[in-house]
Amino acid sequence: MDTLLSFRPLFDLFLIHLGFAYSQYIVLRAGAFSIGNVGLSAIGAYTAAILTVNYGLPLPVTLLAGAFAGLAFGALLAIPLARLRGVYQAIASLAFVQIVLSANLYAENVTGGAMGFSGIPKLVGTGTLLVFALATIHVMLAISRSRLGRAFDAVREDEGMAVSLGINAARTQAIAYMISGLLAGLFGSLEALHSYAVEPNQFGFHLIIVILSYVVLGGRRSVWGPLVGVALLIALPEISRPLADARIMIYGLILMAVMNFMPRGIVDTLVARRTRAANPEVRQAEVKG
Amino acid sequence: MTDLVLEHVHKNFGGVIASNDVSMRVPAGRITGLIGPNGAGKTTLINLITGMLSLSSGRVLFGGRDISAEPADKVARAGMGRTFQNIRLQKEASVLANVMVGFHRHETCSLVAAILGLPSSRREDALLRQKAMALLGRFGMAGHADSPAGSLAYGHQRKVEMMRALATDPDLILLDEPVAGMNDVEALQLGRIFRELADEGKAILLIEHNMRFVQELCDHVYVLDGGRLIAEGKPRDVVADPAVITAYLGEE
Ligand SMILES: Nc1ncnc2c1ncn2[C@@H]1O[C@H](COP(=O)(O)OP(=O)(O)OP(=O)(O)O)[C@@H](O)[C@H]1O
Numbered sequence: 001m002d003t004l005l006s007f008r009p010l011f012d013l014f015l016i017h018l019g020f021a022y023s024q025y026i027v028l029r030a031g032a033f034s035i036g037n038v039g040l041s042a043i044g045a046y047t048a049a050i051l052t053v054n055y056g057l058p059l060p061v062t063l064l065a066g067a068f069a070g071l072a073f074g075a076l077l078a079i080p081l082a083r084l085r086g087v088y089q090a091i092a093s094l095a096f097v098q099i100v101l102s103a104n105l106y107a108e109n110v111t112g113g114a115m116g117f118s119g120i121p122k123l124v125g126t127g128t129l130l131v132f133a134l135a136t137i138h139v140m141l142a143i144s145r146s147r148l149g150r151a152f153d154a155v156r157e158d159e160g161m162a163v164s165l166g167i168n169a170a171r172t173q174a175i176a177y178m179i180s181g182l183l184a185g186l187f188g189s190l191e192a193l194h195s196y197a198v199e200p201n202q203f204g205f206h207l208i209i210v211i212l213s214y215v216v217l218g219g220r221r222s223v224w225g226p227l228v229g230v231a232l233l234i235a236l237p238e239i240s241r242p243l244a245d246a247r248i249m250i251y252g253l254i255l256m257a258v259m260n261f262m263p264r265g266i267v268d269t270l271v272a273r274r275t276r277a278a279n280p281e282v283r284q285a286e287v288k289g
Numbered sequence: 290m291t292d293l294v295l296e297h298v299h300k301n302f303g304g305v306i307a308s309n310d311v312s313m314r315v316p317a318g319r320i321t322g323l324i325g326p327n328g329a330g331k332t333t334l335i336n337l338i339t340g341m342l343s344l345s346s347g348r349v350l351f352g353g354r355d356i357s358a359e360p361a362d363k364v365a366r367a368g369m370g371r372t373f374q375n376i377r378l379q380k381e382a383s384v385l386a387n388v389m390v391g392f393h394r395h396e397t398c399s400l401v402a403a404i405l406g407l408p409s410s411r412r413e414d415a416l417l418r419q420k421a422m423a424l425l426g427r428f429g430m431a432g433h434a435d436s437p438a439g440s441l442a443y444g445h446q447r448k449v450e451m452m453r454a455l456a457t458d459p460d461l462i463l464l465d466e467p468v469a470g471m472n473d474v475e476a477l478q479l480g481r482i483f484r485e486l487a488d489e490g491k492a493i494l495l496i497e498h499n500m501r502f503v504q505e506l507c508d509h510v511y512v513l514d515g516g517r518l519i520a521e522g523k524p525r526d527v528v529a530d531p532a533v534i535t536a537y538l539g540e541e
């Protein structure tokens with residue numbers, strides 16, 4: 001029982017980061033190269049923290065407010081990013097993360113500045129996190145099976161083709177940004193109400209790398225990809241302490257190795273292998289093309 | 290009736306004039322052919338009609354409405370379906386998934402229902418799966434439903450594109466060399482389907498190099514060369530036209 005309890009903080013971290021990973025996954029699934037979700041998580045976290053501490057609002061209200069703040073800023077972010085593609089989209093979204101970070105640093109009287117915002121009551125435990133994580137997985141699976149998932153896939157694979165079928169690409173990606181923002185805001189709020197304090201740099205470059213590593217390692221297409229990525233990367237450093245100290249370096253190495261040798265990530269590679277086994281003709285086509 | 294009318298359509302890419310004062314009519318219920326040597330501007334014309342390229346000047350009217358300035362997705366939703374000469378499929382997705390995305394403009398279940406996985410979304414998904422399977426049956430592709438689209442022979446990939454275009458339930462179908470890479474039997478089967486579609490009241494614009502196919506199928510043919518229309522009329526008359534013969538021979 002004691003050993004089980006000692007794993008609890010790790011499991012909590014897993015659940016929160018699972019939400020972050022899906023907020024990243026959903027924009028990539030729709031073919032948008034945005035990492036703005038990290039900034040949206042910060043917005044959610046500060047919204048929940050401030051409403052709880054300064055205004056004494058109850059948990060459901062602050063979570064809702066955090067999630068909605070993420071959604072609203074996600075919708076705003078979609079407007080400038082709709083004009084950009086590929087690496088330009090990524091750079092612009094990185095700038096957004098930096099703007100949020102700077103705003104949280106400078107607005108000292110509201111956010112506590114560089115010292116962070118502390119004294120947040122711990123209102124969220126493993127049970128709450130688990131409920132939201134499971135609900136998120138359900139939603140991801142539902143989207144995958146729906147017309148929205150089909151539109152995401154079409155826009156990602158070939159925008160011109162998607163458009164020729166009547167799919168509005170900008171609108172489709174805007175929906176992805178909003179869902180991403182909702183998840184980022186929600187799990188940012190959960191993080192704030194789980195860990196007593198938030199500080200600006202918590203939602204910076206470091207978190208971007210960590211979240212990207214989850215999705216790149218696990219896979220960007222199957223709903224199970226991010227889950228596998230988060231589970232592996234959170235468990236890995238725990239296997240040996242020295243690894244934990246070099247966590248971000250190891251993530252970086254894994255990121256480079258995966259992109260070189262398994263560019264689709266673990267789950268999507270396995271899925272492709274299985275379809276190939278079931279359809280021997282594929283091999284021929286691959287040799288050709 | 291949803292006729293397509295082109296009025297003085299003009300397009301230049303820098304110095305290259307890809308469409309030069311093209312006026313034509315693609316009536317509902319008919320199969321209209323568009324032929325011409327390589328580089329004549331046939332694909333460009335389809336891209337102009339569907340809003341994937343913008344016109345330098347001229348007008349495109351669809352069902353009497355000027356759609357020249359509308360974005361491609363809006364044109365598609367107005368009832369235009371197309372296939373691509375350089376096949377554009379989601380290669381790793383199944384044939385069924387590739388066809389189902391074509392239903393997009395007719396899907397009615399709400400966004401919230403889709404996101405939450407409510408029963409209405411699941412019902413719609415199941416219904417569309419059935420409709421897609423019916424389309425696959427019509428094209429003799431039911432056995433390939435679960436194959437990744439990219440694994441199929443080119444002829445079959447073209448059929449997937451056609452089924453996807455038909456899933457949008459268009460009033461006008463633009464086919465860019467649909468039977469390229471197919472044998473005569475397969476081409477004949479498709480020809481029969483095209484005729485059925487025209488008889489249902491759809492307008493069809495068919496780009497094809499296979500002259501026998503064009504002669505057998507088309508009610509009316511336009512001939513492009515160097516972006517300009519050089520002939521039009523009954524297929525039989527057009528192939529005998531000296532200007533057409535020169536255009537084709539000159540290219541050899
Ligand atoms: N995006 C573009 N930019 C510049 N030139 C273009 C572009 N698209 C087409 N062209 C040029 O326009 C002309 C017509 O090309 P198009 O592809 O429409 O011909 P086509 O009749 O479809 O030929 P094919 O039978 O080979 O398919 C060609 O000279 C081509 O090089």
Ligand SMILES: [Mg+2]
Pocket residue numbers: 331332333374
């Ligand atoms: Mg062409």
